[in-house]
Amino acid sequence: MENALNKQAVSDDLMILNMGPQHPSTHGVIRFVITGDGEVMQRAVPHVGYLHRGIEKLAEGLPYPSFVPFTDRVDYLAAMFANHGYAMAVERLLGIEVPRRAEYLRVIVSELNRIASHLIGVGAMAMDIGAFTPFLHGIREREKLNDIIEELCGARLTYNYIRVGGVSFDFPQGLDAKIRAFLDTFEPLMEEFDRLITVNEILVKRCANVAVIDAETAKSYGLVGPNLRGSGVDWDLRRDLPYSAYPDFEFNVCLGRGFRGTLGDAYDRFIVRVQEMQESVKIIRQALDGLPEGEIKGKLPRKLKPAKGEAYGAVESARGELGYHVISDGTDKPYRVKIRAGSFNATSIVEHASRGLMIADLVVLIASLDVIAPEIDR
Amino acid sequence: MHFDEIVARLRERFGDLVGEADEPDPARPSLLPGVFVRADSVTDVCRFLHDEPAMAFEHLSCITGTDFKDSIHLAYVMTSYVHRQVIALKVKLDRDDPSIRTVEEIWATANWNEREIYDLLGVYFEGHSDLRRLLMPDDWVGHPLRKDYQEQPDYHEIPTTRENPLGKY
Numbered sequence: 001m002e003n004a005l006n007k008q009a010v011s012d013d014l015m016i017l018n019m020g021p022q023h024p025s026t027h028g029v030i031r032f033v034i035t036g037d038g039e040v041m042q043r044a045v046p047h048v049g050y051l052h053r054g055i056e057k058l059a060e061g062l063p064y065p066s067f068v069p070f071t072d073r074v075d076y077l078a079a080m081f082a083n084h085g086y087a088m089a090v091e092r093l094l095g096i097e098v099p100r101r102a103e104y105l106r107v108i109v110s111e112l113n114r115i116a117s118h119l120i121g122v123g124a125m126a127m128d129i130g131a132f133t134p135f136l137h138g139i140r141e142r143e144k145l146n147d148i149i150e151e152l153c154g155a156r157l158t159y160n161y162i163r164v165g166g167v168s169f170d171f172p173q174g175l176d177a178k179i180r181a182f183l184d185t186f187e188p189l190m191e192e193f194d195r196l197i198t199v200n201e202i203l204v205k206r207c208a209n210v211a212v213i214d215a216e217t218a219k220s221y222g223l224v225g226p227n228l229r230g231s232g233v234d235w236d237l238r239r240d241l242p243y244s245a246y247p248d249f250e251f252n253v254c255l256g257r258g259f260r261g262t263l264g265d266a267y268d269r270f271i272v273r274v275q276e277m278q279e280s281v282k283i284i285r286q287a288l289d290g291l292p293e294g295e296i297k298g299k300l301p302r303k304l305k306p307a308k309g310e311a312y313g314a315v316e317s318a319r320g321e322l323g324y325h326v327i328s329d330g331t332d333k334p335y336r337v338k339i340r341a342g343s344f345n346a347t348s349i350v351e352h353a354s355r356g357l358m359i360a361d362l363v364v365l366i367a368s369l370d371v372i373a374p375e376i377d378r
Numbered sequence: 379m380h381f382d383e384i385v386a387r388l389r390e391r392f393g394d395l396v397g398e399a400d401e402p403d404p405a406r407p408s409l410l411p412g413v414f415v416r417a418d419s420v421t422d423v424c425r426f427l428h429d430e431p432a433m434a435f436e437h438l439s440c441i442t443g444t445d446f447k448d449s450i451h452l453a454y455v456m457t458s459y460v461h462r463q464v465i466a467l468k469v470k471l472d473r474d475d476p477s478i479r480t481v482e483e484i485w486a487t488a489n490w491n492e493r494e495i496y497d498l499l500g501v502y503f504e505g506h507s508d509l510r511r512l513l514m515p516d517d518w519v520g521h522p523l524r525k526d527y528q529e530q531p532d533y534h535e536i537p538t539t540r541e542n543p544l545g546k547y
Contacts, residue, residue: 049513057522095406219436219459222487233459240462309403312410312455312464314439325410325442325455340440340455348490377513 021050025128025363028373044354046347052377059337064090064304072158075375080113081317083162089313089324090164093306099295102166103245108287111280116145117318118273125367126197129206134197166297183281198274208261211353211365222345225320230256230269237316249286251279266368305332343375381411395419412466417478424481434460438485443495445525450476476501498523
C-alpha cells in the first residue's frame with residue numbers, strides 16, 4: 001500500500017483499496033492496489049513476488065536432468081507443459097532426437113493436462129462471478145484426469161513425467177482404454193457444461209463487453225495462448241512453430257470473434273478455452289489411434305554436457321507460450337535458465353486493462369486471463 | 379527470412395553497430411540464433427525489427443539477462459507472427475555500471491521484463507516509466523541473479539538461512 005501511495009499523488013476524492021495477497025479471486029498470492037473513484041477504478045496496480053522461489057537461480061546449481069522436478073512448480077495446474085518446454089530446450093541444446101512413441105505420449109499427456117487446466121480456468125471464472133456449480137463439474141472431471149495421470153506416473157499434480165530425451169514411463173496396460181472411456185463421457189458432459197454455464201445469459205451479460213483487449217494491445221503486451229487468441233490474433237505454437245508430434249494431427253485453432261459482444265472481451269477469452277478443450281479431445285483421439293510402437297527414451301550420454309550455446313524451447317501451454325531460454329557454458333549444469341511464462345504478461349496487462357472498469361469487474365478480468373501465481377514469480 | 383539475411387539487412391542498415399552473429403551448427407540445427415548490437419543502438423534496431431514488414435517481430439517473448447562475470451548480456455528473444463520465426467538480439471553491458479535505453483515504447487511488455495532485470499541483475503533502464511523492483515521486496519539488498527551474489531544474513535530480523543537438521547548425522 002505504501003508504494004502506491006508514494007508513487008502517485010492521490011487527490012482527496014479518490015479511494016485506495018487493497019485486494020490480496022490473500023483473496024479467493026486473485027488465483028494465488030497476488031496483490032492489487034486499486035485506485036478508485038467510488039465503484040469505478042482508475043487503475044489496479046498488480047504487486048507480485050509473493051511466490052518468488054528463485055527457480056531460475058536454483059537451476060544454475062543443478063545438473064540438467066535434476067532440474068525437471070523444479071519445472072513442475074512453475075505451473076502446478078499444467079505441469080506437463082512446464083516439463084515439456086524445459087526438456088525441449090535441453091534436447092535442442094544437445095541436438096538429440098526423441099523417439100516417436102515418446103513424442104506421441106507427450107502430446108497425449110499434454111492435451112489431457114490442457115483439459116484439466118482449462119476446466120479449472122473456466123470453472124473458477126464462473127465461480128468468481130457467482131456460479132458455484134460449474135466449478136464442481138469441472139473439478140469432478142479433473143479428478144478423473146488426475147487419476148489417469150496418477151496411474152501413468154504416480155503423481156497427481158507435480159508429474160516429473162516428461163524428461164530430457166523422452167518420458168519416464170510407458171502406458172500401463174489398460175490405460176489406453178481408460179482414456180478413451182473418459183473422452184467418451186467427457187464430450188456429452190461438455191454439452192451439459194455448455195447448457196449450464198457457457199450460454200447462460202447471466203454469465204454472458206456479466207462477461208460480454210467487459211475488459212476488452214484489442215489485438216494490437218494484446219500483441220504489445222506479449223499476451224499468449226487463449227488470451228491472445230481471444231483478441232482474435234491467429235497464433236498457436238502447436239500449428240505455427242510446430243514441435244513434438246503436433247504436425248501429425250488435425251485440429252482447429254479457436255479464435256475470439258466477439259461472440260456476444262466486442263472482440264477481445266472477457267467472454268471471448270472464456271469461450272476460446274471451452275472450445276480448446278474440444279480440440280484437445282480430437283488431438284488425443286488421433287494420437288491414441290496412431291500411437292507408434294518403440295522406445296520411450298532416446299539414447300543419452302550418462303552425463304549431460306551440452307556444448308556451448310543457447311536454445312529456446314517454447315510450448316503452447318494451457319496459458320500460452322511457456323518458453324525456456326537455456327544457456328550452456330559446456331559444463332553439466334546450465335549457466336542460465338530463463339523461464340518465460342504466459343501469466344507474467346497476463347498480469348502485466350491488468351494495470352492497462354483495468355482503467356475505467358468497475359471494481360466488481362476486476363475479478364472478471366483476472367479470471368478471464370487465467371492467471372496462476374507461480375508462473376508470474378517463478 | 380533466413381537468419382543470415384536478417385543479419386545482412388541489419389548490417390546494411392546499421393553498419394558497425396552490428397557485432398558478431400551466431401553461425402549455424404549442423405549438429406544442432408534448432409539452437410536459438412542471436413546477433414549482437416551495440417548497446418546504445420538497441421532502440422533503433424528494435425524499432426527496425428518491429429516495424430519492417432520483412433521482419434515484423436511483433437512479439438517480444440522475453441528479455442533474458444545473464445551475468446557473464448566480465449559483462450552482463452541481455453538477450454531480447456522475439457517472435458515474428460507473420461514469418462514464424464524466433465531470434466535473439468543481444469547486447470553486452472558494462473558489469474559495474476550496466477545501463478541501457480528502455481524498449482518500452484516498442485513493446486509494452488518490456489516494462490515488466492525490464493523491471494525484473496533491474497530487480498534481479500541491477501541493470502538500469504534509461505527512460506523507463508516505472509523502474510521499481512518487481513519480484514524482491516523494495517528494501518532488499520543486492521541482485522540475486524548476479525553470479526557473485528551473497529544473500530544478506532537476515533531480512534527484518536528474520537534469518538534467511540536455517541540450520542540443516544540432518545547436518546549432525
